[in-house]
Amino acid sequence: xxxxxxxxxxxxxxxxxxxxxxxxxxxxxxxxxxxxxxxxxxxxxxxxxxxxxxxxxxxxxxxxxxxxxxxxxxxxxxxxxxxxxxxxxxxxxxxxxxxxxxxxxxxxxxxxxxxxxxxxxxxxxxxxxxxxxxxxxxxxxxxxxxxxxxxxxxxxxxxxxxxxxxxxxxxxxxxxxxxxxxxxxxxxxxxxxxxxxxxxxxxxxxxxxxxxxxxxxxxxxxxxxxxxxxxxxxxxxxxxxxxxxxxxxxxxxxxxxxxxxxxxxx
Ligand SMILES: NC(=O)c1ccc[n+]([C@@H]2O[C@H](COP(=O)([O-])OP(=O)(O)OC[C@H]3O[C@@H](n4cnc5c(N)ncnc54)[C@H](OP(=O)(O)O)[C@@H]3O)[C@@H](O)[C@H]2O)c1
Numbered sequence: 197x198x199x200x201x202x203x204x205x206x207x208x209x210x211x212x213x214x215x216x217x218x219x220x221x222x223x224x225x226x227x228x229x230x231x232x233x234x235x236x237x238x239x240x241x242x243x244x245x246x247x248x249x250x251x252x253x254x255x256x257x258x259x260x261x262x263x264x265x266x267x268x269x270x271x272x273x274x275x276x277x278x279x280x281x282x283x284x285x286x287x288x289x290x291x292x293x294x295x296x297x298x299x300x301x302x303x304x305x306x307x308x309x310x311x312x313x314x315x316x317x318x319x320x321x322x323x324x325x326x327x328x329x330x331x332x333x334x335x336x337x338x339x340x341x342x343x344x345x346x347x348x349x350x351x352x353x354x355x356x357x358x359x360x361x362x363x364x365x366x367x368x369x370x371x372x373x374x375x376x377x378x379x380x381x382x383x384x385x386x387x388x389x390x391x392x393x394x395x396x397x398x399x400x401x402x403x404x405x406x407x408x409x410x411x412x413x414x415x416x417x418x419x420x421x422x423x424x425x426x427x428x429x430x431x432x433x434x435x436x437x438x439x440x441x442x443x444x445x446x447x448x449x450x451x452x453x454x455x456x457x458x459x460x461x462x
Pocket of ligand 1: 214215216217218219220221238239240241242243265266267268293294295296297318351352353354355395396397398399400401402403404
């Protein structure tokens with residue numbers, strides 16, 4: 197990879213997207229770049245995808261730095277924030293996107309504590325404490341007037357409210373993350389930092405590859421009122437609107453991006 201330092205001397209707005217190499221995070225990074233943001237693109241294991249993303253963004257005249265960090269590990273989260281500070285000097289937007297499904301979908305009468313602990317670390321504790329660290333940094337930046345506003349987006353899931361008894365650990369982690377979004381919205385209200393929760397529906401990415409055929413059928417039968425899969429770009433466009441400031445009086449909002457899945461139908 198060529199040294200991209202020269203490209204990031206004077207970024208305008210800077211966004212940190214966790215889990216940006218693949219799936220929904222990748223689409224969010226591309227959309228934010230198109231909106232004029234310089235990107236800190238976090239990845240955990242898939243370095244090749246993150247570097248391909250960075251090259252694509254740079255090829256379009258944008259700015260993107262891939263940063264490796266496991267969001268479930270405290271020292272990695274701290275290093276990630278330090279890297280953003282060193283390379284960009286500011287952060288305007290955090291998108292807590294990184295997340296994992298359980299390695300196996302096990303009935304909740306049999307699922308393991310190991311899977312539970314892992315998903316809580318990655319899907320809940322990780323973004324909670326990353327947000328705590330970033331919120332404090334944003335408050336300092338607002339005080340010094342180095343950023344005009346701070347914005348934080350939590351990517352939760354329809355699993356924050358819909359039960360799946362073969363992945364109870366995942367559902368609990370997302371329900372907890374939804375509360376984390378509400379808590380940060382409350383704590384940061386009136387301090388210049390917007391906090392919004394986006395709840396994706398069933399989105400076609402690697403995460404659901406193993407169950408694609410099941411969902412193809414159920415979506416066609418009406419599980420999703422719009423009768424189609426969601427795509428990463430559906431989520432990315434919603435993040436772009438938030439990043440543009442279009443939702444700046446909506447702190448604490450929970451926005452379903454799910455083709456109407458959340459409707460209770462009679
Ligand atoms: N797909 C859906 O139907 C759906 C629905 C609702 C909500 N969501 C949520 O949307 C988010 C993105 O999901 P996706 O469908 O795009 O999944 P995906 O295609 O499996 O991609 C997951 C991304 O998260 C990253 N990641 C996983 N664990 C990480 C960790 N510990 N630290 C840093 N990065 C990590 C991965 O990085 P590496 O590639 O480097 O491992 C990858 O970039 C997740 O929070 C997921 O729960 C997805």
